[in-house]
Amino acid sequence: MADDTQSTDARTDGGVERYEHSRLYRWLDARLDLDDDAFGKAFPDDRYGSFLLGEVALFSFVILAATGTFLGLMYTPVTSEVVYQGQVAKYAGQSVPGAFASVLRISYDVRFGMFVRMAHHWAAYLFVAAMGLHMFRVFFTGAYRNPREPNWLVGSGLLLLALGEGYFGYALPYDDFSQTATTIGFQMTSSIPVVGTMLKNLIFGGDFPANATYILPRFFFYHVFLLPAIIMGLIGLHMFFLLRQKHTEHPESSRDSSPVGPDPDDESVVVGVPMWPNQVAMSIIVFCFTTSIISFLAALFPVQRVAIIGPASPLTQPSGVRPDWFFMWVFGALKMTPNIFFGYGRFIGGVLFPGVVIGVMALWVFIDRHEEPVHFTANPLDRPMPTAVGVAAISTIIVLSIAGMDTFVAETLGMSADAIFPYMLGMTLLVPPAEGLIVYYALKRRLARKGEVA
Amino acid sequence: MRIERETILIVVLIGLVLAPMWYFALASGEPTAGVQLQSDDDNEIVPSETFLPTPNEVNTNVSGVVTWLALFVLVAMIVYTRRFTERVGRATDVLRLDDAVMPSWLTSEDRSVLSYWPARTPSVGLATLGLLTWAVVVFAALLAWEGLNYARTQFIGIYMGMMLLTMGVWVAVYTTWFMPSITVAERREH
Numbered sequence: 001m002a003d004d005t006q007s008t009d010a011r012t013d014g015g016v017e018r019y020e021h022s023r024l025y026r027w028l029d030a031r032l033d034l035d036d037d038a039f040g041k042a043f044p045d046d047r048y049g050s051f052l053l054g055e056v057a058l059f060s061f062v063i064l065a066a067t068g069t070f071l072g073l074m075y076t077p078v079t080s081e082v083v084y085q086g087q088v089a090k091y092a093g094q095s096v097p098g099a100f101a102s103v104l105r106i107s108y109d110v111r112f113g114m115f116v117r118m119a120h121h122w123a124a125y126l127f128v129a130a131m132g133l134h135m136f137r138v139f140f141t142g143a144y145r146n147p148r149e150p151n152w153l154v155g156s157g158l159l160l161l162a163l164g165e166g167y168f169g170y171a172l173p174y175d176d177f178s179q180t181a182t183t184i185g186f187q188m189t190s191s192i193p194v195v196g197t198m199l200k201n202l203i204f205g206g207d208f209p210a211n212a213t214y215i216l217p218r219f220f221f222y223h224v225f226l227l228p229a230i231i232m233g234l235i236g237l238h239m240f241f242l243l244r245q246k247h248t249e250h251p252e253s254s255r256d257s258s259p260v261g262p263d264p265d266d267e268s269v270v271v272g273v274p275m276w277p278n279q280v281a282m283s284i285i286v287f288c289f290t291t292s293i294i295s296f297l298a299a300l301f302p303v304q305r306v307a308i309i310g311p312a313s314p315l316t317q318p319s320g321v322r323p324d325w326f327f328m329w330v331f332g333a334l335k336m337t338p339n340i341f342f343g344y345g346r347f348i349g350g351v352l353f354p355g356v357v358i359g360v361m362a363l364w365v366f367i368d369r370h371e372e373p374v375h376f377t378a379n380p381l382d383r384p385m386p387t388a389v390g391v392a393a394i395s396t397i398i399v400l401s402i403a404g405m406d407t408f409v410a411e412t413l414g415m416s417a418d419a420i421f422p423y424m425l426g427m428t429l430l431v432p433p434a435e436g437l438i439v440y441y442a443l444k445r446r447l448a449r450k451g452e453v454a
Numbered sequence: 455m456r457i458e459r460e461t462i463l464i465v466v467l468i469g470l471v472l473a474p475m476w477y478f479a480l481a482s483g484e485p486t487a488g489v490q491l492q493s494d495d496d497n498e499i500v501p502s503e504t505f506l507p508t509p510n511e512v513n514t515n516v517s518g519v520v521t522w523l524a525l526f527v528l529v530a531m532i533v534y535t536r537r538f539t540e541r542v543g544r545a546t547d548v549l550r551l552d553d554a555v556m557p558s559w560l561t562s563e564d565r566s567v568l569s570y571w572p573a574r575t576p577s578v579g580l581a582t583l584g585l586l587t588w589a590v591v592v593f594a595a596l597l598a599w600e601g602l603n604y605a606r607t608q609f610i611g612i613y614m615g616m617m618l619l620t621m622g623v624w625v626a627v628y629t630t631w632f633m634p635s636i637t638v639a640e641r642r643e644h
Contacts, residue, residue: 039559042640049533114501125521288622299611325518398471408482
């Protein structure tokens with residue numbers, strides 16, 4: 001849209017400029033009766049850059065969709081053997097699963113193929129990390145409080161779907177690692193009491209890897225259509241809620257830049273930059289920087305090189321198998337739960353415990369309920385209980401991730417995995433609650449020092 | 455901005471568990487072999503060829519560390535850019551709102567303009583935009599050339615990364631010197 005705010009011959013009406021020189025706008029306005037009021041929507045001043053984390057996640061998803069489209073056009077979700085006739089010497093002329101061969105072809109025989117594949121990988125990692133950091137920002141600043149509980153629930157759903165996308169996407173190359181990781185997920189699903197078999201049939205459509213021929217196309221459908229469609233719908237809902245309710249605002253906002261602004265504590269008003277041109281410009285900058293970082297990562301850090309890993313084989317179990325880093329805490333919970341609970345160890349560690357953690361996260365808005373609407377962000381130090389819970393949750397994720405890497409920890413320390421198990425278990429059970437309690441009492445003391453009540 | 459001691463305590467507590475996790479993750483980054491391609495002379499493209507001594511591969515543990523570090527770098531870039539555009543873009547006196555001709559979308563029954571710093575269009579801004587435009591064109595040309603020739607992943611990524619980084623800086627410079635900086639106040643309940 002052409003806007004010329006400094007135009008000297010623009011028709012003005014009561015100090016308001018019209019669109020004399022924007023033929024495009026007038027053409028669209030004549031047909032769609034545009035309401036340009038939306039262009040001025042206020043986006044609060046973002047002193048710490050944290051309000052833009054959601055945009056980093058959004059643009060990572062855009063890059064995922066773009067690179068995924070490229071990859072999806074050349075990937076074939078079949079397990080039947082084909083003769084690979086590409087550049088990789090090790091497999092040239094060999095029979096390998098069709099899915100594996102197509103990933104090899106994309107990586108080594110198609111222009112931009114390897115770059116796009118790596119960019120897709122790193123965009124996925126950045127997507128999950130940005131969502132996580134975005135949610136931590138919302139959690140610690142209390143931005144989920146009334147009236148924004150629905151958006152927290154939508155955001156939680158988005159995080160779960162992103163993890164699901166990671167799981168199904170990891171399976172698609174049908175290499176030795178992905179087959180093993182997919183099998184672990186299959187076994188965890190099957191271990192759920194009562195509904196395990198039904199869920200297994202619903203999600204997988206049969207036993208894995210025995211029925212991989214039928215399961216891989218199903219995963220492809222989930223990964224490239226079903227989950228992205230739901231994610232896009234939820235992102236739209238997330239944006240709708242954001243625009244309808246307006247963004248939260250830092251208490252020390254840009255109100256001090258104007259002597260004629262509203263009172264500093266007036267929550268009935270939101271103060272910030274208009275969507276057009278200022279916020280849109282910032283969004284373009286965030287998009288360029290996000291894409292740039294992903295490009296550098298794709299260039300400098302190759303990941304999951306299937307040519308080295310080798311095709312899926314029912315006869316081998318590769319050493320050093322581990323899930324993607326964002327599933328490492330679930331892997332750790334699985335390892336910390338010995339199969340002694342009447343045979344339900346896998347279910348308790350791999351499904352029940354992560355389910356409780358995710359459930360508490362999603363339903364936190366009902367645990368920390370607020371009757372009155374709140375539109376200013378809170379200082380995390382003023383909220384002992386939520387901040388302590390948040391720190392304990394971060395600590396839990398990290399110590400379980402360490403537990404998930406137990407074989408590497410043991411190797412690094414020159415011990416056996418069995419020898420370090422008691423230490424890992426002790427750390428898992430003691431460190432998160434200890435850190436949470438330390439934070440809670442430190443913040444209570446701080447409030448007492450300031451003469452405030454938590 | 456004063457950092458309170460409780461903030462430091464929280465950072466230390468998280469660091470106490472994060473540091474060992476990152477240490478063990480990085481320690482697990484076992485070196486792996488390169489991928490041998492068939493007779494290199496006949497290959498139209500060589501996607502694995504590099505010019506920087508980077509790892510052949512990072513495993514899933516290491517990729518977690520790299521992802522979070524990259525995200526922190528990205529956030530730092532965004533924060534710095536945001537502050538730069540505000541600090542420099544609002545270095546002039548605020549325009550008297552009575553004298554300004556405002557675009558129609560800024561004001562409505564529920565919204566009013568609080569502050570308006572007009573664009574300054576200085577010569578240094580023009581020179582910077584010219585230089586950045588040239589850089590974007592150069593990186594785009596290098597990217598196209600690489601894509602049409604050996605399609606080396608590392609080269610493609612560096613060129614594309616530099617091109618996009620330059621484009622981001624271009625928009626930041628344009629925002630700072632060639633775009634008015636505006637603050638509006640809007641009623642929430644509408």
